[in-house]
Structure formats: structure tokens, C-alpha cells
Amino acid sequence: MTQTKKILRALAGETLDTPPIWMMRQAGRYLPEYRATRGEAGDFLSLCYNSALAAEVTLQPIRRYGFDAAILFADILLLPQALGADLWFVTGEGPRLSTIENQADFDKLKPVSEIHETLNPVYETVRILSRELPEETTLIGFAGMPWTVATYMVAGRGTPDQGPAHKLKDENPEVFDQIIDILTEGTVEYLSKQIEAGAEVVKLFDSWAGSLKGADFDRYAVEPAKKIIAALKERHPDTPIIAFPRGAGERYVGFAEETGADCVALDDGVTPDWAAANVQTSGCVQGNLKSSHMVTGGQDLVDETRKIVEALGKGPHIFNLGHGITPDADPENVQLMIDTVRGN
Numbered sequence: 001m002t003q004t005k006k007i008l009r010a011l012a013g014e015t016l017d018t019p020p021i022w023m024m025r026q027a028g029r030y031l032p033e034y035r036a037t038r039g040e041a042g043d044f045l046s047l048c049y050n051s052a053l054a055a056e057v058t059l060q061p062i063r064r065y066g067f068d069a070a071i072l073f074a075d076i077l078l079l080p081q082a083l084g085a086d087l088w089f090v091t092g093e094g095p096r097l098s099t100i101e102n103q104a105d106f107d108k109l110k111p112v113s114e115i116h117e118t119l120n121p122v123y124e125t126v127r128i129l130s131r132e133l134p135e136e137t138t139l140i141g142f143a144g145m146p147w148t149v150a151t152y153m154v155a156g157r158g159t160p161d162q163g164p165a166h167k168l169k170d171e172n173p174e175v176f177d178q179i180i181d182i183l184t185e186g187t188v189e190y191l192s193k194q195i196e197a198g199a200e201v202v203k204l205f206d207s208w209a210g211s212l213k214g215a216d217f218d219r220y221a222v223e224p225a226k227k228i229i230a231a232l233k234e235r236h237p238d239t240p241i242i243a244f245p246r247g248a249g250e251r252y253v254g255f256a257e258e259t260g261a262d263c264v265a266l267d268d269g270v271t272p273d274w275a276a277a278n279v280q281t282s283g284c285v286q287g288n289l290k291s292s293h294m295v296t297g298g299q300d301l302v303d304e305t306r307k308i309v310e311a312l313g314k315g316p317h318i319f320n321l322g323h324g325i326t327p328d329a330d331p332e333n334v335q336l337m338i339d340t341v342r343g344n
């Protein structure tokens with residue numbers, strides 16, 4: 001089938017005159033309309049599980065900016081919660097979860113077959129969005145990758161070096177591998193349901209892949225990605241998959257072939273020229289403007305945006321940031337980035 005949506009064309013390997021664009025965390029606290037809806041929902045998790053309001057915040061950046069893709073509003077930590085972990089968010093600090101330190105803690109988790117009971121409102125959000133999005137806008141579903149999600153489940157919070165997860169993996173690999181396995185299986189089921197509800201693309205966030213070195217990168221970043229992608233491709237062969245092994249560095253080279261991903265998302269730790277020569281040779285890439293330009297704006301933003309469009313414009317490319325937009329970003333700078341990409 002010939003695609004008309006720009007994101008799907010880029011993901012199919014087409015080089016477009018101007019790259020399609022969307023932004024990680026595009027529905028977020030930098031937008032006053034997001035803050036208002038979040039206030040209405042009560043707190044962040046209530047917003048994630050309120051399908052009507054989650055759909056509303058997903059649509060807000062589409063209305064304001066006309067991005068080429070909408071990303072489902074949810075969080076990578078909803079899957080551990082659906083598996084029975086306690087989850088809450090401390091304002092100004094971030095997520096907190098019950099911890100997994102040993103076999104007894106792991107054994108308290110629920111089986112994967114029970115996750116949908118908790119996650120049904122997320123699938124409903126996807127159904128609302130697939131009805132309400134403009135026809136040119138692509139709907140992206142997502143999940144966290146097992147290693148990244150495990151780092152939160154083991155430590156019970158975000159950590160600067162993912163130390164507790166490294167320790168459990170090195171000292172008690174039997175328990176750690178069971179966490180990776182249940183998350184691998186759960187992610188396949190979770191994303192399959194999102195696709196069945198109307199997600200047209202799915203993205204796999206491995207935000208802490210960069211702390212895995214050598215054989216650990218193969219075992220805990222590449223292997224789970226390979227398994228998840230193979231299982232999804234078997235059930236949904238036409239759904240493109242974007243993988244984001246953030247911080248992969250040299251390991252971005254060949255990552256798409258190794259895992260079967262249709263596109264790799266680049267963080268801002270690699271230059272666009274290097275990525276064009278070494279990563280885009282395998283297909284579509286997404287990225288990779290530094291998020292801080294959304295705070296600082298000005299000529300630097302314009303220059304860096306043009307540099308990326310030029311370097312990656314000779315192959316399939318989806319313009320995006322290298323990581324999520326931050327709450328202190330200025331919505332005007334987002335418009336300046338879009339105008340620069342689209343040549344307005």
C-alpha cells in the first residue's frame with residue numbers, strides 16, 4: 001500500500017523534501033494547556049488513566065503546532081504498575097516504586113495475562129485518538145525497554161548511574177533475568193494491544209541503554225529488542241518500529257539490522273554527519289536536536305536545526321529532539337524549530 005502520511009513514508013525508507021517532525025514529550029509541562037488539563041485530572045497518574053483527558057493532552061501539541069505525529073500520552077512505568085509494583089510520583093522529584101531486591105520480591109508480581117486489567121484505559125486513549133486525530137497525523141504508541149524499566153523496578157526510583165540494577169544483574173542474575181523476561185513478554189502484549197487499538201507506529205524507549213557496556217549491551221539492550229521486535233513483526237508485520245537506545249554511541253552502528261527496528265532514534269551525543277555516514281546507511285533515523293535549544297532559542301537553534309536537516313536530508317529522516325523537551329522550554333522556540341525545518 002502506498003503511504004500518504006509523511007512519517008510512514010520516512011519509516012518505509014523514503015527520502016522526503018522536508019522531514020516530518022514531532023517531539024519527544026511534546027505533551028508536557030512547558031505547555032500552559034497541558035498544565036491546565038493535568039490540574040483538572042488531579043495528578044500525573046490520574047491523567048494517564050483518564051482516557052478522555054489523556055487523549056486531550058495528546059491532541060494539544062497537534063492543534064498548536066501541527067506536528068506530523070502524535071505520541072500516546074502515558075508512561076513507561078505503567079507496565080510495572082500493571083504487573084503489581086506500587087507506583088507514585090513525587091512532585092518535583094520523579095517516580096517512586098516498590099523495589100525488587102530478591103526472588104521473594106519478584107514472586108509478588110502478577111502474571112503478564114493480568115496487565116490489561118490495569119492498562120485498558122490506555123488502549124481506550126488510543127481508540128479515541130485514532131478517531132480524533134487529523135488524517136495526516138500518525139499515531140505513535142510506545143513502551144519502555146526491559147533494561148530501562150528494570151532500572152526503576154529494582155531501585156524504586158530514577159538513579160544517576162542505574163547502580164542498583166547493575167548490582168542485581170551482576171550479583172543475582174537469576175532474579176534479574178526473570179525481571180527482564182517478564183518485561184519482554186509484557187511489552188509484547190502491551191504494544192500488541194496498542195496496535196490493535198489503532199497505534200500506527202510503536203517506539204521502544206531504552207533511555208538508560210548507554211550504561212550497558214560490551215556484552216551487557218548485547219544481552220540487555222540488543223537481545224530484548226530483537227525478541228520484542230520479532231514477536232511484534234510476527235503479529236503486526238505492517239507496523240513500523242522505532243528503537244531508541246539512548247546513549248548507545250558507537251553501538252548505534254548496526255543497531256537497526258541487529259534488532260530488526262525500522263528506525264533508530266538518535267540522542268544528541270552523536271553528530272548528524274556521523275549518523276548520516278554510519279547509521280542512516282541502514283535506513284530511517286530520527287533526531288537529534290539538543291533539547292536545551294527549546295529553552296535558549298535564537299540563532300543557535302536555527303543553525304543547529306538547519307545542520308541536522310542538511311546532514312540527514314539525503315536519506316530517510318524524521319526530525320526530533322535528542323531527548324524529551326523540558327518544562328522550562330519556551331513554546332515559541334518550538335514554533336521557531338518547526339518553521340526552520342519546514343522552511344517557512
Ligand SMILES: Cc1c2[nH]c(c1CCC(=O)O)Cc1[nH]c(c(CCC(=O)O)c1C)Cc1[nH]c(c(CCC(=O)O)c1C)Cc1[nH]c(c(C)c1CCC(=O)O)C2
Pocket residue numbers: 023024025026027028029038044071072073074075076077093094095142144158205207324
Ligand atoms: C524514563 C522515562 C519515563 N517515562 C518515559 C521515559 C522514557 C523517555 C525518557 O527518557 O524521557 C516516557 C514518557 N513519559 C511521558 C511520555 C508521553 C509521551 C510524550 O509526550 O513523549 C513518554 C513517551 C509522559 C511524562 N512522564 C512524566 C511526565 C511529567 C509528569 C508531570 O506532568 O508532572 C510526562 C509528561 C514523568 C516521568 N516519567 C518518567 C520519569 C523519570 C518522570 C519524571 C521526570 C519528569 O518529571 O520529567 C519515566
